[in-house]
Amino acid sequence: MNTPMENPVKPRVAVHKFSSCDGCQLALLNLGEDLLTLAGRVDLVHFAEAGPLDPDADVDIAFVEGSVSTPEDIERIRHIRAHSRLLIAIGACAVSGGIQGLRNGVFGEEWVTRIYSHPQAIASLERSTPIAGHVKVDFELWGCPVSGPQMLAVVNALLLGVTPRDNADKVCTECKRLGYPCVLVTRGIACMGPVTRAGCGALCPGIGRDCYGCYGPAENANTDALAARFRRQGLTTQAIVQRFQSINSQAPAFLAAAEKIRMGGDD
Ligand code: SF4
Ligand code: SF4
Ligand code: SF4
Structure with a gap:
């Protein structure tokens, strides 16, 4: 801007x-x-x-x-x-x-x-x-x-007269700063926080539920690593694709991640 x-x-x-x-x-x-x-x-x-x-x-x-x-x-x-x-x-x-x-x-x-x-x-x-x-x-x-x-x-x-601040960091950064227990680590819930843009104050983890990515992709989002983590937790290919294909399905980083996950298929 x-x-x-x-x-x-x-x-x-x-x-x-x-x-x-x-x-x-x-x-x-x-x-x-x-x-x-x-x-x-x-x-x-x-x-x-x-x-x-x-x-x-x-x-x-x-x-x-x-x-x-x-x-x-x-x-x-x-x-x-x-x-x-x-x-x-x-x-x-x-x-x-x-x-x-x-x-x-x-x-x-x-x-x-x-x-x-x-x-x-x-x-x-x-x-x-x-x-x-x-x-x-x-x-x-x-x-x-x-x-x-x-x-x-x-x-x-x-x-x-100043340019607004654009926070493209991950929801995890807000979540950790606020001291919320990690639902991904402690309860094995497929949280999108590691790839989702900050700004909401980690609203969903704050009430004990997973982030579903409504703020869209964060900067340098490691979607490969998160998809691999979801797979290790037992999510099917379809379930992982659906995590990336919801509210911001057409955001390039989420679109590309979903395509890559589909190509990988279930083991
Ligand atoms: S609960 Fe979600 S947003 Fe919070 S630290 Fe864990 S993975 Fe990140
Ligand atoms: S789903 Fe939206 S409101 Fe909830 S934690 Fe994720 S980005 Fe925040
Ligand atoms: S559906 Fe669109 S208009 Fe409605 S709350 Fe979500 S982003 Fe805003």
Whole structure:
């Protein structure tokens, strides 16, 4: 990212939705009092879920939730990019194509006809793709959903004129720092923490369950080693593939890992 905010006085902000469940927008709404404070520092010109409506406005910061899934989405994201100084993609849908990316490669006429009673009403593209596949993105926030405090930190950084911090380390680093017992080591549960990007505060291990990778691949993720570990624990090829092919199935590191695991097959 190379364009921090230069004018911290009431920047104009928009929140746009593409193919998504709205959960990342809710994460912003759930900020409560912090959101009210934020609303006093920015001019929130478009945020349909919260009230303001002006999707064509010129803005300083556009937050974009959701993936590009229809021909109309392609036109709309180009329009938004042309009217936004900074564009921030928020959530797994926007940064990797999301859970709906599981259809990539299998979507076709026959599939649509089998599922929908009026297939002629379906105008989806064959692939669900991230925002960065279509326009320049200045910063990406991973997670399903993103964390509200993380979004707030990004806005605060931009208001201060600095580049937001991108933490691409692993969930394990947060987990260890917080002193949580490792579910992988102590209970043999197939935790994705060693290959998943930090940022959630090791939410799932914190309540005694496995990370399922909702923050997407971490930097230098050793997917081979984790897949081998899962195999030693007795997971089948299919079960290991499914660990990598869920919310961020189309993130290149997870896609490549799943392909490699499939090629290896069961012993
Ligand atoms: S990333 Fe998850 S929570 Fe956010 S919009 Fe997509 S499906 Fe919903
Ligand atoms: S519980 Fe998961 S995230 Fe925590 S240290 Fe173990 S493998 Fe890493
Ligand atoms: S621990 Fe993993 S699955 Fe749970 S919120 Fe964090 S990144 Fe997502």
